Amino acid sequence: MIKKSIYTLLLLLLMSCSSKEEDVYTPKPASLKIPELFQQKLIAPVIPTNNPLTEEGIALGKKLFFDKILSKDNTQSCATCHNPKKAFTDENRFSDGVNGTFGTRNSMPIFNLAWNFDERFAWDGKELSLERQALEPVRNPIEMHSKWTNVTERLQNHSEYPTLFQQAFGVSKIDSTLVTKALAQFERTLISGNSKFDQFLLGKAQLTPEEQNGFDVFMDETRGDCFHCHGSNNNPLWTDNKFHNNGLDAVFSDLGLGKVTGDPNDNGKFRSPSLRNLKFTAPYMHDGRFATLDEVINHYSTGLKSSPTIDPLMKKVNQGGVNLSDKDKADLKAFLLSLSDNDFVANPNFQE
Amino acid sequence: MKQYLILFLSLLLFSCSSDNDELTKEVTVKFNFTQNWDGTVIEKSDLSNTEYTNKLGTKLTIEKLRYLISKITLTNGAGVETIFEGYKLVDITESENLTFSPTEKISEGAYNLSMTFGFNNADNFKAGGYADLNSASWDVPDTLGGGYHYMQLEGKFLNKNIQQQGFAYHTIGAYNSTTKEVEDTSFTVDLGTISIKNNATIEVKMNVAEWFKNPNEWDLDVLNSMLMPNYDAQKLMSANGKSGVFSLGNISQ
Numbered sequence: 303m304i305k306k307s308i309y310t311l312l313l314l315l316l317m318s319c320s321s322k323e324e325d326v327y328t329p330k331p332a333s334l335k336i337p338e339l340f341q342q343k344l345i346a347p348v349i350p351t352n353n354p355l356t357e358e359g360i361a362l363g364k365k366l367f368f369d370k371i372l373s374k375d376n377t378q379s380c381a382t383c384h385n386p387k388k389a390f391t392d393e394n395r396f397s398d399g400v401n402g403t404f405g406t407r408n409s410m411p412i413f414n415l416a417w418n419f420d421e422r423f424a425w426d427g428k429e430l431s432l433e434r435q436a437l438e439p440v441r442n443p444i445e446m447h448s449k450w451t452n453v454t455e456r457l458q459n460h461s462e463y464p465t466l467f468q469q470a471f472g473v474s475k476i477d478s479t480l481v482t483k484a485l486a487q488f489e490r491t492l493i494s495g496n497s498k499f500d501q502f503l504l505g506k507a508q509l510t511p512e513e514q515n516g517f518d519v520f521m522d523e524t525r526g527d528c529f530h531c532h533g534s535n536n537n538p539l540w541t542d543n544k545f546h547n548n549g550l551d552a553v554f555s556d557l558g559l560g561k562v563t564g565d566p567n568d569n570g571k572f573r574s575p576s577l578r579n580l581k582f583t584a585p586y587m588h589d590g591r592f593a594t595l596d597e598v599i600n601h602y603s604t605g606l607k608s609s610p611t612i613d614p615l616m617k618k619v620n621q622g623g624v625n626l627s628d629k630d631k632a633d634l635k636a637f638l639l640s641l642s643d644n645d646f647v648a649n650p651n652f653q654e
Numbered sequence: 655m656k657q658y659l660i661l662f663l664s665l666l667l668f669s670c671s672s673d674n675d676e677l678t679k680e681v682t683v684k685f686n687f688t689q690n691w692d693g694t695v696i697e698k699s700d701l702s703n704t705e706y707t708n709k710l711g712t713k714l715t716i717e718k719l720r721y722l723i724s725k726i727t728l729t730n731g732a733g734v735e736t737i738f739e740g741y742k743l744v745d746i747t748e749s750e751n752l753t754f755s756p757t758e759k760i761s762e763g764a765y766n767l768s769m770t771f772g773f774n775n776a777d778n779f780k781a782g783g784y785a786d787l788n789s790a791s792w793d794v795p796d797t798l799g800g801g802y803h804y805m806q807l808e809g810k811f812l813n814k815n816i817q818q819q820g821f822a823y824h825t826i827g828a829y830n831s832t833t834k835e836v837e838d839t840s841f842t843v844d845l846g847t848i849s850i851k852n853n854a855t856i857e858v859k860m861n862v863a864e865w866f867k868n869p870n871e872w873d874l875d876v877l878n879s880m881l882m883p884n885y886d887a888q889k890l891m892s893a894n895g896k897s898g899v900f901s902l903g904n905i906s907q
Contacts, residue, residue, distance in 0.1 A: 342782070342785075343783070343785060343788045343789075344785055344788060344789050345785045345786050345789045417789075419789060518797060521795040521796075521797060522795070522797065522883075523795075523879075523880045523881075523882045523883055524880050524883060527880075529791075529795060530791065530822075531791075533791060534791070534793055534795065535796070536783060536788040536793040537788050537789065537791050537793065539789075542791040567701070567702040567703065608818070610818070611702075612820070613717075613820070614717055614718070614808040614809055614810055614820030614821060614822055614879075615808070615820065615822060615879075616820060617819075617820050617822065617878070617879040617880065619820070620817060620819065
């Protein structure tokens with residue numbers, strides 16, 4: 303009798319353990335699909351140890367990215383201003399928020415952000431990690447204009463989200479930290495590395511003579527001299543992710559990095575954007591002032607304006623710029639467009 | 655009584671053994687790179703703020719200073735070299751990029767300390783390059799022979815028309831556009847003899863003023879930018895670098 307009771311007890315104990323195991327869902331670790339060229343040329347991307355990539359975290363981040371539930375009145379998602387078909391920016395100079403108010407900065411494209419080694423995001427570097435960046439637009443009154451308490455309450459009462467958070471992070475209590483972690487995980491997967499020029503560097507495509515000359519202009523210190531700030535064949539990010547005053551204004555209406563650091567020497571400095579995907583990301587500059595690439599090239603050629611913080615690399619500012627010939631301008635544009643990645647904007651994994 | 659004697663002898667032996675260990679003590683060394691203008695320390699807070707005057711009397715400010723040091727070498731009295739693995743891209747704007755901490759240990763003793771400014775050609779053109787330097791946008795265009803920068807010193811100066819003008823004093827291997835070859839303008843700096851007794855931090859000083867001084871008095875009105883493709887300018891900069899730019903500073907141990 304006693305023996306039987308012991309067996310029964312042990313059996314119950316085992317069943318209880320087994321039941322507990324089924325309740326615990328362990329997210330599956332995920333890794334980034336790093337382009338061949340990035341593997342050859344660059345150091346590893348930045349993945350914070352407190353937010354490792356998981357399949358469930360990425361999927362949740364993607365769902366949140368496209369969900370209008372993050373905005374005050376359920377009218378806008380992240381994708382409203384960061385459209386995958388536009389390399390995750392939009393076609394507007396400034397984007398309007400849920401109240402119809404326009405911002406003062408051009409929506410930044412989103413790709414290859416895990417290779418921003420200094421982890422200073424946004425045009426002015428005010429966001430010190432991808433996770434922290436994601437906090438801002440949700441509560442910004444001229445963007446989604448929500449309160450995080452309202453957003454998390456709505457997510458908590460949603461039919462799917464509590465389970466998805468449980469699966470991604472092992473907790474069903476949703477808070478802003480987990481929401482931004484999921485968004486950041488998805489954003490880190492947005493990798494663009496398959497342009498025609500990437501294929502050329504891998505020996506799988508040929509440049510036209512115009513594209514080749516345009517690349518030479520880009521790399522020539524006596525002509526374009528673009529490579530010091532915008533990457534090269536050896537830095538296929540096509541940005542240094544640093545902050546520069548590129549001679550847009552003699553007097554600043556937007557202080558850029560200077561407003562963030564409080565240092566007047568940083569006034570008028572903005573982060574160099576990547577030159578990938580320019581085909582999809584017009585208008586250009588931090589305030590979207592240039593509608594076309596021709597305008598951008600003309601700016602560097604003859605339109606520079608001097609100011610105390612202008613970058614020393616804007617060496618010919620006293621002559622207006624680098625004064626490129628018409629042919630070099632046209633070829634430079636052809637080269638720049640060869641950095642655009644059609645596969646990236648069509649990638650089904652990145653669409654709603 | 656006999657037991658005490660054995661104990662005493664054992665202690666004596668242990669003590670001797672301990673002395674022998676100290677004779678072959680292994681220590682670590684760390685290199686701390688500092689910058690100055692003729693003795694006045696240049697720190698991050700001086701960038702864009704502090705005005706300096708070069709040998710020709712031109713006033714200038716510095717906005718960026720990055721330089722590459724490789725092959726830091728300790729040579730002992732017997733001529734045996736310890737070449738520390740790796741290299742250091744010094745960046746005055748980042749405190750963590752002012753120190754090089756090799757993992758290799760050395761025996762205490764007297765050494766001659768030397769290092770290479772930049773990369774010699776063998777290192778500069780290593781197959782596959784260097785991912786960390788690519789990521790730091792430190793590479794040199796293939797049209798100038800490729801490889802990597804040795805130094806980027808940038809800022810602004812007051813030109814002869816009393817206008818503010820940018821300068822980019824970038825040093826690389828001198829590219830000869832006729833022969834299409836890169837002349838190795840990196841150089842070895844002999845920092846003199848040091849005596850290492852314990853784990854040590856060795857200061858290596860760069861006097862930035864010397865880049866404009868000796869043997870070539872640098873005229874920024876003439877040579878201020880687009881120096882990378884300028885073969886002659888690269889030779890001149892290399893010559894100035896060899897003459898008193900680097901020196902040994904404090905050693906704490």
